[in-house]
Amino acid sequence: MSESVENAEPRSDAEPLSGLQPGQRGKVTAIEVPGAMRGRVMEMGFTIGTVIEVVRFAPMGDPMEFKVRGAHISLRKAEAAGIRVQRI
């Protein structure tokens, strides 16, 4: 369950988390959420190197639900787009 925190540089093959479909997983390479919420997003477990799984989209298509460090967290697509992941 423990994700090793590697010093992963944002790579060219990284894509926005919002582009993943339910069931797909990605490893965080960068967090580009603007302003004051950046720190809170990281504290909720979206840190570099963490593996995130997309669980589902809400009934109206937005927001999204993610599984992060064993917890279920919801973010809107627009916000999830600021989290870059490498698909695994």
Added chain:
Amino acid sequence: MAEAPQIFRRIAIAGNPNTGKSTIFNALTGLRQKVGNYPGVTVEKKTGRFFGSHGEAMELLDLPGSYSLQVRSPDEAVSRDVLLGRVPGTPRPDAIIAVLDASNLDRHLYLVAQFLELDIPVIVALNMVDVAEKRGLTIDLLGLKNSLGVPVIPMVASRGQGLIELKQALSRATLQVSDQRAQLPIVLEREVAALSRMLKGHAGSVRSEAMLLLSLEDDRLAAEAKGDSTLLTEIHAARERLKLSGLDPIAAPVDARYAWVSEVCASTVHRQGEDSHGLTFSDHIDQILTHKLWGWLAFVGMMALMFVCIFVVAQAPMDWIRAAMQAVAKWTGAHLPPGDLRSLVVDGVIVGVGNVVVFLPQILILFFFLGLLEDSGYMARAAFIMDRLMSRVGLHGKSFVPLLSSFACAIPGIMATRTIENRNDRFVTILVAPLMSCSARLPVYAIMIALLMPASNVWSKAGVMLCMYLIGVIAAFVMAGLFKKTILRSETPMLLLELPPYRAPVFRGIVQRMWERAVVFIRRAGTVILALSVLLWALLSFPKPTEPDATQSEILSHSIGGRMGHAIEPVIAPLGYDWKIGIGLVASFAAREVFVSTMGQIYNIEDAKEDNEDLRTQMRDERRADGTPVFTPLTCLSIMVFYVLAMQCLSTVAIVRRETNSWRWPLFQIAYMTALAWIGAFVVYQGGHLLGFR
């Protein structure tokens, strides 16, 4: 009351939301709880007393559930300031109980990492170990105790398991400060040490404060540094140095803590079998409750069930209360000589208070359902489903919870807006929260629906009531959208919402909160409503006409209240109201439910019959001068719509004043809501007339 014993130890209880923190707090303190406020802020301060294993007097302080000590909204600052010992009147706690969800240590240990930085003894209450076991997790308790350097108590708080052990751990003669903590990168450690030296003289752990300040976002930093420009300059310089050495000052401490958490978990939590793809019980429920079709059906179904129960289940107890009240009025009437005193006691006090207390069963049922939704974890799903709609008007899934709570009462709803970080979004939510139909409107709706459709079945009655709630919801959305585009412009805020695992609600906890609400309601009925009822009785009875053989109707018309009703009649006539309803509107400016007791008093004084007729019958028989009934279906609807939209609650005005720290917003709120109510009622009444309804 026993004399206050010497307090042996002050303990704070803290943890992420949904960890069972309140269950442990309630189990330890029982009914020895006290709710107050922190000075200067509106955060609720809940304390309780209990006795340790050897009878030591302990004080337990319930800190609001939070994910982090890092401050991003004003009320989050309270937890941190208490733990740093900076809040006047609240001594720094001697120990912290950190409540963790055993099935999700990967995330919950993060807060423990921050607690350990505080240099306060920590005791870990590892709650819900049964759930963790069911999910195939084995936790090495001794290993965890050693890695954290603090006592670890396995618990199942909902069944009372582990409470004795927790008390024993809290009663030890000395509690150690752990020497374990997350290792920071050397560059960061150096900056933290330098900043700590600058903060010497501050209360609490300066190292922890330095870490929190260094990784604070710029917009909050200015507020936190409180104009200390030397400190501010130093923090900015330190951050520049960190950036130069390739460290992100906001990310670095978070990464360091999570790295430590991962390390602790790797050595102490063992998973049997590979279940990362297996679905938990919660996941299965969510496949239905957040489904594109079933999710909506379940949402609407649950709301409908709630309103039907409010009618069906509450009927019998309401009849009992009504019968008891009539019996008391009759007995008192028979034992007091006729005159002003009897009129005051019977028409003023008993009728006034009784007509409001009658609604206690419905209010309790509402709170029961809200408690059930909150504790089971469904409330977060409702926010998840509704966020798309909320974001259309520029609000947030998080605004949904304050708005839903406002169905019970706007006051807790408005207080719940403190979780919204952005000021403008918070104010928009505050401005529209009273449009959600609160429990004080229930009495008005109930009596009006009874008049509107006396013979109909409960389903149509519940249907009409649901419509009233919907009108409020729609008005709230439209107004929120309008405010977001005009006076309180800001971007749609970010959503960051945890969907906690579903849990069987702890029945005792819900009942305890219902009881607290009932006490508040009864106290209100016994104070505010009682005072207003007496005042109203006086307004409706004096001055008396000079001619001795005046009819009751003339006495009422001659009274101050009657004159006020007559004075506003031209304004409210287009809404279908007469001057007596006008008295009700004026009287209920302070509290909506007073409308019902006012109507009761008006018709009681007027009829002056020996036995108290049922208010509904009296209102049904009320006639205008031309002999047509006053309460036509259209008038009833118009009154209901008026009450949906009008801001008639002094307590709400007071809380908005306190939360926005200005008179401007509550006054604006009264103005816009009254205008909205008048327009709404006008459209219903005149529109209905044009369409041929009466």
